Amino acid sequence: MSNLVPGFIVDIWDWLPASVQYVTIVTWKILYVTVGVILAVAYSTYFERRVIGSMQGRIGPNRVGPFGLLQPFADVLKLLIKEVIIPSKSNRFLFIIAPLLSLTPALAAWAVIPLNDTFVIADINAGLLYVLALTSVGVYGVILAGWASNSKYAFLGAMRSAAQIVAYEIAMGFALVGVLMAAGSLNLGDIVDAQAGGVSHWFIVPLLPLFFVFWISGLAETNRAPFDVAEGESEIVAGFHVEYSGVAFAIFFLAEYANMVLISALTAIFFLGGWASPFESWTFLEDVQVLGWLVHGGFGWLFAKICFFMYTFFWLRATFPRYRYDQIMRLGWKVFIPVTIIWIFVEGAMAWMHVGPWSGLAN
Amino acid sequence: MAEIQSYTMNFGPQHPAAHGVLRLILEMEGEVIRNADPHIGLLHRATEKLAESKPYSQSIGYMDRLDYVSMMCNEHSYVMAIEKLLGVVPPIRAQYIRVMFDEITRILNHLMWLGAHGLDIGAMTIFLYCFREREDLMDCYEAVSGTRMHATYYRPGGVYRDLPDEMPKYQESKFRSKKDLARLNAARQGSLLDFIEAFTDKFPGCVDEYETLLTDNRIWKQRTVNIGVVSPERAAQLGFSGPMLRGSGVEWDLRKKQPYEVYDQIDFDIPVGVHGDCYDRYLVRVEEMRQSNRIIRQCIDWLRANAGPVMSDDRKIVAPPRVEMKDDMESLIHHFKLFTEGYCVPAGEVYAAIEHPKGEFGIYMISDGANKPFRVKIRAPGFAHLSAMSEMVVGHMLADVVAVIGTQDIVFGEVDR
Numbered sequence: 001m002s003n004l005v006p007g008f009i010v011d012i013w014d015w016l017p018a019s020v021q022y023v024t025i026v027t028w029k030i031l032y033v034t035v036g037v038i039l040a041v042a043y044s045t046y047f048e049r050r051v052i053g054s055m056q057g058r059i060g061p062n063r064v065g066p067f068g069l070l071q072p073f074a075d076v077l078k079l080l081i082k083e084v085i086i087p088s089k090s091n092r093f094l095f096i097i098a099p100l101l102s103l104t105p106a107l108a109a110w111a112v113i114p115l116n117d118t119f120v121i122a123d124i125n126a127g128l129l130y131v132l133a134l135t136s137v138g139v140y141g142v143i144l145a146g147w148a149s150n151s152k153y154a155f156l157g158a159m160r161s162a163a164q165i166v167a168y169e170i171a172m173g174f175a176l177v178g179v180l181m182a183a184g185s186l187n188l189g190d191i192v193d194a195q196a197g198g199v200s201h202w203f204i205v206p207l208l209p210l211f212f213v214f215w216i217s218g219l220a221e222t223n224r225a226p227f228d229v230a231e232g233e234s235e236i237v238a239g240f241h242v243e244y245s246g247v248a249f250a251i252f253f254l255a256e257y258a259n260m261v262l263i264s265a266l267t268a269i270f271f272l273g274g275w276a277s278p279f280e281s282w283t284f285l286e287d288v289q290v291l292g293w294l295v296h297g298g299f300g301w302l303f304a305k306i307c308f309f310m311y312t313f314f315w316l317r318a319t320f321p322r323y324r325y326d327q328i329m330r331l332g333w334k335v336f337i338p339v340t341i342i343w344i345f346v347e348g349a350m351a352w353m354h355v356g357p358w359s360g361l362a363n
Numbered sequence: 364m365a366e367i368q369s370y371t372m373n374f375g376p377q378h379p380a381a382h383g384v385l386r387l388i389l390e391m392e393g394e395v396i397r398n399a400d401p402h403i404g405l406l407h408r409a410t411e412k413l414a415e416s417k418p419y420s421q422s423i424g425y426m427d428r429l430d431y432v433s434m435m436c437n438e439h440s441y442v443m444a445i446e447k448l449l450g451v452v453p454p455i456r457a458q459y460i461r462v463m464f465d466e467i468t469r470i471l472n473h474l475m476w477l478g479a480h481g482l483d484i485g486a487m488t489i490f491l492y493c494f495r496e497r498e499d500l501m502d503c504y505e506a507v508s509g510t511r512m513h514a515t516y517y518r519p520g521g522v523y524r525d526l527p528d529e530m531p532k533y534q535e536s537k538f539r540s541k542k543d544l545a546r547l548n549a550a551r552q553g554s555l556l557d558f559i560e561a562f563t564d565k566f567p568g569c570v571d572e573y574e575t576l577l578t579d580n581r582i583w584k585q586r587t588v589n590i591g592v593v594s595p596e597r598a599a600q601l602g603f604s605g606p607m608l609r610g611s612g613v614e615w616d617l618r619k620k621q622p623y624e625v626y627d628q629i630d631f632d633i634p635v636g637v638h639g640d641c642y643d644r645y646l647v648r649v650e651e652m653r654q655s656n657r658i659i660r661q662c663i664d665w666l667r668a669n670a671g672p673v674m675s676d677d678r679k680i681v682a683p684p685r686v687e688m689k690d691d692m693e694s695l696i697h698h699f700k701l702f703t704e705g706y707c708v709p710a711g712e713v714y715a716a717i718e719h720p721k722g723e724f725g726i727y728m729i730s731d732g733a734n735k736p737f738r739v740k741i742r743a744p745g746f747a748h749l750s751a752m753s754e755m756v757v758g759h760m761l762a763d764v765v766a767v768i769g770t771q772d773i774v775f776g777e778v779d780r
Contacts, residue, residue, distance in 0.1 A: 056491040322485025
């Protein structure tokens with residue numbers, strides 16, 4: 001590897017102080033992840049349109065580039081060259097800053113996501129808390145957008161979104177308490193390590209109800225169907241972003257999809273062993289010629305799990321009608337929060353008594 | 364402390380759920396509706412006045428454009444009014460064709476309604492599934508009349524022409540593979556009746572598919588059960604008709620209560636609801652699609668067995684065939700007279716109502732003996748339903764307004780006329 005790089009560059013690198021080296025490496029890592037996430041977002045829009053298209057008996061984008069693969073870029077280009085209309089009665093500063101407020105947390109949360117056993121931008125011990133904090137901050141963008149637009153439709157969307165996030169953030173937090181109890185760590189890398197040993201050791205087995213609560217809360221948190229009341233196409237037109245156009249709208253769009261990818265990644269990490277291979281325990285595969293790689297964990301597995309969850313996102317969107325706003329609140333407060341609380345007690349009791357799959361959990 | 368006041372919200376006319384150009388002024392407290400005031404007239408085209416300024420037969424096309432998702436049913440009512448004034452009875456085969464196309468139209472309308480209602484409540488897929496089947500029915504319209512929507516197929520004295528022996532087929536093009544072409548044309552090898560029969564064979568399966576998506580769906584039920592409840596007494600007082608009335612449990616269907624054409628010889632059931640909420644109206648309409656399918660099957664069997672004329676041969680109101688015109692002076696004169704000044708209708712007044720997919724659609728017509736109607740009044744079911752909007756949504760939330768607009772099956776072509 002080192003002989004691929006000319007000698008003088010190595011020399012310059014060695015000459016740099018350690019702090020500069022560190023900053024450079026981290027900057028490269030950040031660029032690497034951000035570009036990756038944005039590409040993933042671009043292609044998840046394409047993926048969504050194709051998947052939903054095939055479910056609805058139509059084709060989806062297939063004209064721009066081979067199989068329509070350049071469609072996301074065409075969309076971006078279109079949105080970039082459109083005018084951003086700022087309503088005259090709006091609060092100009094907040095109106096412009098709101099989309100950024102919703103995108104930044106969605107991207108920043110990736111700092112603590114371990115993509116494989118070595119690659120993570122910030123290996124901090126409070127990773128889980130950091131993720132929780134950032135996903136909650138994202139809602140400020142939505143609320144500010146709704147308020148700054150000075151439109152009743154946008155305002156209704158913002159109010160709905162605020163109430164919804166409060167309800168589901170709690171359920172999500174409680175679900176994560178269960179994960180925390182099982183893993184004994186707030187560090188996302190440690191959480192994945194705690195699930196080593198194949199499918200039977202994944203937290204989805206002992207924490208199945210929490211998995212569902214977390215996943216559905218994540219769905220609600222990202223304002224996706226059937227919880228898309230903040231957008232509510234047929235009721236409040238486009239909800240909080242009804243007044244947005246051009247790039248400002250594109251940023252909201254980007255944030256929504258970046259959040260979807262994030263929630264998918266988090267679900268995979270918390271409950272499906274992150275980058276761990278599902279065949280980890282089948283060591284005999286190692287000797288088989290072609291299938292040996294299946295045993296080892298890696299980014300590929302995490303990617304596959306994210307794709308699976310993204311697919312479920314789209315699948316749900318194609319299948320379900322939209323909840324009404326009060327029904328969402330009822331589901332959040334009266335179903336999910338009690339379920340998580342009860343299951344935390346069940347988990348604690350089972351782990352204490354060393355019963356079945358709970359016996360291996362950290363105490 | 365300042366008193367919290369309700370605020371008003373302008374819902375429409377440019378709104379994805381406004382079903383055209385409905386404008387609602389909503390008085391709201393938070394998300395809860397205190398009052399809803401529908402404003403209409405944005406699609407007013409003076410159809411009644413136009414019909415009064417033209418010879419009778421030239422207004423049939425305007426009727427298509429009233430409720431533009433159930434075209435032939437509108438024509439039917441208008442044509443029936445003229446026939447009643449003239450005292451003409453169309454040949455029996457024409458009556459069967461009319462019944463068959465009325466029911467095709469009913470399915471067309473209910474599919475459109477189901478798709479739009481689903482979309483309003485957020486179920487996107489159902490909309491595309493419904494349009495897939497609508498496409499086949501539109502092709503039936505096209506095969507028989509030449510246009511996919513505004514058919515002008517019913518005429519006083521019968522229907523424009525007999526059912527074609529051949530279905531139009533998809534043509535080869537560079538965008539369509541051989542395999543696709545064969546698939547698309549598979550049901551189109553025989554006559555129109557074969558095509559419709561193939562449709563009736565597969566359609567109950569399609570309805571089952573819609574029902575798997577919605578009927579037992581918890582979210583769908585949460586969004587429709589107990590929303591927009593109307594008691595049977597109130598429904599009758601408000602002048603409801605069609606599925607809106609039957610959804611409340613009143614068994615009223617003009618096809619049974621005052622049969623027109625050949626409905627009295629056809630076997631079908633009238634579904635009624637129990638609670639009068641959106642969900643019951645949904646179930647009623649879905650069942651009506653199945654019953655329509657049954658009626659179409661019976662018509663196909665009859666039409667296959669019984670050939671005959673489809674148009675009255677009264678040359679005073681029906682134009683002669685072109686072949687006759689070529690060597691018959693009198694036919695030529697008839698043709699000339701019919702296409703210049705039309706025909707005069709004996710003085711009198713008449714009300715002809717049919718069971719339109721949306722309810723009782725009636726034409727009240729006064730003739731003073733001239734070649735134009737003196738007065739035409741259209742009784743559109745949607746108007747009465749829309750009038751009850753406020754009553755149905757008060758106390759519900761904003762999202763339910765959309766569900767109620769959907770369940771009323773509003774089409775502004777007929778409300779505004």
